[in-house]
Amino acid sequence: MAEIEREAMEYDVVIVGAGPAGLSAAIRLKQLDADLQVVVLEKGSEVGAHILSGAVLDPCGLNALMPDWKEKGAPLNVEVKEDNFLMLGEAGHVRIPNFPMPPLMNNHGNYIVSMGNVCRWMAEQAEELGVEIFPGMACSELVYGAGGEVKGVVAGEFGRNPDGTPGPSYEPGMELHGKYVFLGEGVRGSLSKEVIAKYGLSDGKEPQKYGLGMKEIWEIDPAKHKEGTVTHTMGWPLGKNAGGGSFIYHLDNNQVYVGFVVHLNYKNPHLFPYMEFQRFKHHPVVAELLKGGKRVAYGARAITEGGWQSMPKLVAPGVALLGCSAGMVNVPRIKGNHNAMLSGKAAAEAAFDAIKAERSGDELTAYETDVRGGAIGKDLKMVRNVKPMWSKWGLTASLAFGGLDMWTNNLLGFSLFGTLGHGKNDAEATEEASKHKPIDYPKPDGVLSFDRLTNVSFSMTNHEESQPCHLRLGNQDTPVQINLPKFAEPAQRYCPAGVYEVVEKDGQPEFVINFQNCVHCKTCDIKDPSQNITWTTPQGGDGPNYPNM
Template identity: 80%
Template sequence: MAEIEREAMEYDVVIVGAGPAGLSAAIRLKQLDADLNVVVLEKGSEVGAHILSGAVLDPVGLNKLIPDWKEKGAPLNVPVKEDNFYMLGEAGQLRIPNIVMPPLMNNHGNYIVSMGNVCRWMAEQAEEMGVEIFPGMACSELVYGENGEVKGVVAGEFGKNADGKPGPSYEPGMELHGKYVFLGEGVRGSLSKQVIAKYDLAAKSDVQKYGLGMKEIWEIDPEKHSEGTVTHTSGWPLSESKSGGGSFIYHLDNNQVYVGFVVHLGYKNPHVFPYMEFQRFKHHPLVAELLKGGKRVAYGARAITEGGYQSMPQLEFPGGALLGCSAGMVNLPRIKGNHNAMLSGIAAAEAAMEAISAGRGGDLLDGYDTAVRKGEIGEDLRKVRNVKPLWSRYGLLASLGIGGMDMWMNTFGNGFLGTLSHGKSDADATEEASKHKEIEYPKPDGTLSFDRLTNVAFSFTNHEESQPAHLHLTDPDVPVSVNLAKYAGPSARYCPAGVYEFVGEGAETKFQINFQNCVHCKTCDIKDPSQNITWTVPQGGDGPNYPNM
């Protein structure tokens, strides 16, 4: 096919992703120089449409970026009033006293928020400063300069037919060039993945680890609502499938609660069904009693980076930088990454401003990587760097015991374990089905628990059906000949939206991709044992439309 001709627009900084990292970078750039030309490109239909997070927000990043955020009406309206930690058994629970938890686990001074709404508010602040924000503009390609540096992106390509060829309403999109390009795509971003591979940015880091986070918003009985209460649990039901993870229950305002569940994707048994583990969890007496008489009003899912300090790749590449979860800045024990995403955006903006002021562009942003690792982000992640490896190797109790002591010691200096390695990737951790028993999950009751397709309707996801599938198979035969034969077809279970299914029997078995259901969690790109699935962006505006996640 002939090379596509596109118009090009020039900016000082091009930012991919209107999440907390990208918007923080945009705002900070304009604070430093109001005359800079800054553009933010967002694949969602609007800012916040693809944002899903717990979320209890540590305001440290916002305090640094916009100190008067309260006066400016930031939607941080529910301060945390109470912290609860429980170990669950099938029929009961044991509360862990707050006093034994390391200080960093204390949520005093934090806020229960919708990060989608926080990002919408941040976008308003950015636009008032002159930042151009274009929602519905998926960035499908990187543009490289003469010296191999990233000089821009292709955004806004629409109208391809299912075979990938331009259709009658095809629009080629535009090239947006910048002196620097920031990638703030979130977890396992498609462009970030390419950049990490092209420039070998992960050469000196440990493997990245991930979890699958699933979340529902519930409206509950006002008598059971306790605004500002934060509850985290571990143990059942994941203890039965020998998987890692836990839950969160956050009481926000208006009698609503966030009910979330995280499954570590390093599980060995390919029969594990993360979505059904979540649904089963809601039948625990502690949770069932809370939700009884209430109704679920929204659902969504996304992957979470869990590797932490030792898994961050090099953050600088020729012509740009990785921000936030594109590099993996989540503090796993705290289940928090938004504050670090904001801080990374600020640090990248300051490094870019220094470079642009010196007449530079298209080179490495000297100092950004160091600022992250040696600054507040690095210190936040360093303290908890061994919790995940301990959990993966020895299980939950060792993580709580030994990991807890290590966190205490890291809070006041250096721990006694050094820095542990994560070992295998989550894909490589998957073992053959013959080594494990199948797991029987209770059928959803339609009141507390729901089947996947019913819940996916509450993500309000939508994809124009005539476009090419944005989920690519390296080898179309592998799902049946390898993954079904050896691993019992785990894609039919690890996807929280029912995108993948095996239809037919025996020699007639076919692998079907229902890409219209996709909520952009990217679990398939991470957990597929053959690493045969690549997640890419669909056309702009498609995907979930989260209202208050």
Template identity: 80%
Template sequence: MAEVTRESMEYDVVIVGAGPAGLSAAIRLKQLDPDLDVVVLEKGSEVGAHTLSGAVLDPSGLDALIPDWKEKGAPVNVPVTEDHFYVLGEGGKMRVPNALMPPLMNNHGNYVISLSNLCRWMAEQAEELGVEVFPGMACSDLVYGENGEVKGVIAGEFGLQADGTPGPSYEPGMELHGKYVFLGEGVRGSLSKKVCAKYDLYSGRDVPKYGLGMKEIWEIDPAKHQPGKVVHTMGWPLGKNAGGGSFIYHIDNNQVLVGFVVHLNYANPHLFPYMEFQRFKHHPMVAELLKGGKRVAYGARAISEGGYQSMARSAFPGGALLGCSVGLVNVPRIKGNHNAMLSGKAAAEAAHEAIKAGRAGDTLDAYETELREGAVGQDLKRVRNVKPLWSKYGLGASMTLGGFDMWTNHLFGSSVLGTLKHGKTDAEATGKAKDFKKIEYPRPDGVLSFDRLTNVSFAMTNHEESQPCHLKLKDPELPVKVNLPEYGGPSARYCPAGVYEFVEEEGKEPRFVINFQNCVHCKTCDIKDPLQNIDWTTPQGGDGPNYPNM
């Protein structure tokens, strides 16, 4: 392909991703200096289209950023009224008394929200301050300066053909340059992967860890609806096969948010996370709630679970990682949006000071220090051992030892366990198929449980079919030659959207098929593939899921 010539535009700060972290950074920058030129680039067709979270919001981040958010009409209207924790068996449940839970697990003062809708509102606040927000603008690559620093991104390239060459309607996109570039792409972002590798941002840190979160929105019988009720469960159906759990949040409009999280360090390659979610809904407690209701939306995305010890270095020459690009989810609380907002605010403050001092393109060390030592680091440090305990010793140890560790951190500010290591990456944790029994899953009934492709239609995902496949295989032969015979072809199961399949025809070698049109941008394949052979890259702007109110 011939060298492409692109126009360029200059900004003070270029922000990739209109999630809670990126929008917080944009808002804070303009609060500090209305004359700064700030742009936010979002790959979704609109702000919120690719945003998915549980979500129970700890408002501390929003309070710090926009103290008068209530008066300004933020869509944060359903305070938590009840808080329940259950350990499930196949037919029953045991409630964990709230009094035994460390205070940090208390949801009093939090809100059940749609993060998609909150981000749409935050984008409006940013635009009112003069931020330029451009949805449908995927950022496909980084631009580097003379000293190896990040100085910008390439955004808005359209019209490539399947073989990667320009088609008749090709648009080369633009280079957007900034004194600093912030990457708020969420978990396992394509540009964030590049800067982590180039600048070795995981040096001295533990391996990153992840979970897969799947979510449905249900409209239920008004007689069963209890706005503000929050339920979390552990145990069945996962048992010893994997760590994880569920959430059921009653929001407004007779809707409940039903979600299921599977930790991606599971060993049995026959595990089918999506089907575990569907099976979960047949538990008597859940089935009774959903009976007579209807599912109105579905989506999925990976969750950062490594915590404090796995936080990537957040500052690099010319820019910063924000939010889940660093890995800021508090796993036992299942919350990260408040930390994402605080990270965006802190990065903005560091960049503002640097620009005011006449600097550009250097490393914002003040941001890295604030993130690790300030409110975000403190939030994550006191729960840092829960995930490694769960991974190594199972649910029981996580509840007892993990609970004890959180209590000691709360009462004394330290842990008798120190800081535990995570061990293997999630890809390395995957075992060989011959060493595990296959798991038989009941067929979805079409009432409470659904097949993947039917559910994916409720994510309203769409990709222009003539473009290059954005799911790149480093070695196209590995799926059939190694993954299928040795690992049982796990990509056909770990993907929650049915993107990957092995097609077997009589008398022929199996074929590995990538149905990239189904992709909901969860990034699980990039994380869990045992040979790390799949590279998730961004498709052209606007493509992907179109979540209405996830």
């Protein structure tokens, strides 16, 4: 095929992703020098369309970036008033007292927010400072310079046929070049994955670990609503089948965020994370809260859980990884947005100094130093053993030893356990189906629990059907010839949007990809036991359209 010719635009810094990390970087760059040319490219139809998070926000990142955020009208309206930790059994629960919890687990001074709305507000602040923000612009390729450095991205390519060839309305997109490129794509971003592999940024690090987070927004009976209440649960229904737990956050307007996280290192390929979430809502504590209410939105996305020991090198020539592109979630706190903001700020300051010194296309080592030696590193290092303890020793032991480890880190600045490793990646953790019993899940009742396709309609997901499938199989035969007999093809179950099916055609099983349903969670890219699925970005503007996630 002939080489595609594209127009190029030059900027000082090109930022991929209008999440909390990318927008913080853009704002900080303009705060430091109003004349810097900064562009933010967002694949969602609008800023916030693809943002899904719990979220209880620690405002430390916002405080550092914009101390006057309250005066500027940031949508942080619901301060946490009450923290509850529950251990669930099938019919009852035990409340875990707050006093033994390390101080970092306290949500006092934090806010229940829609991160989608926080990002929409941040985008307004960035544009007022002169940042150019282009939603609906998926970044499909990296552009490399003559010296092997990242010098830009290709954005805004539209109109390819299903076979990948240019269609009649093909638009080649543009190359956007920068002295530096920041990748703030969120978890398992396709360009970040390429950069990590090309420059060996994960060499010598532990494998990255992930969870799958699913979330519904409910409007509930005002009599049951307790604005500012935060509840986390562990135990049932997952039990010993998988690590994970739930969150229930009471925001304003009689709305509640109901979320469920399943750690993706589970062994049993029959496990169905989405159905575990639906079953959870039938627990008496949850069912009573939701009774008489209605679900108004649904979404899902992967969460980075590897923490300190899994965080790759953050820089390569011309490029830096921000926020969840590198994995900056504090797992026991279930928080990463504050670190995403701090990372964006730190990357911006490093790039500003470099540009001022007339550098470009090199490694922003000052950013790496800042992250590892500053507030982000301290936050992640203190909790670095909680996830591996949970994975290796189970829930009860990890609560005891993880709590002890966080206390010694907090009080004494060191860990009795050193730094524990994670071992296998999440795909390798999947065991053969013959070693496990299938799990019988109750049928959704349509009142508290819902089938996947009905729920996906509440994510407002849409994809142009005439484009190439953005979920690429390395080998077309692997799903039926290897994954089906060996692992009961778990893609049918681990996907929270019903993208993957095995159907019978002419008496033979056939693997079907319904890419139109994809909510861009990236679970398939992570959990496929054969590592045969690669998530790539579809056309700009496609995917979910989350309102208040």
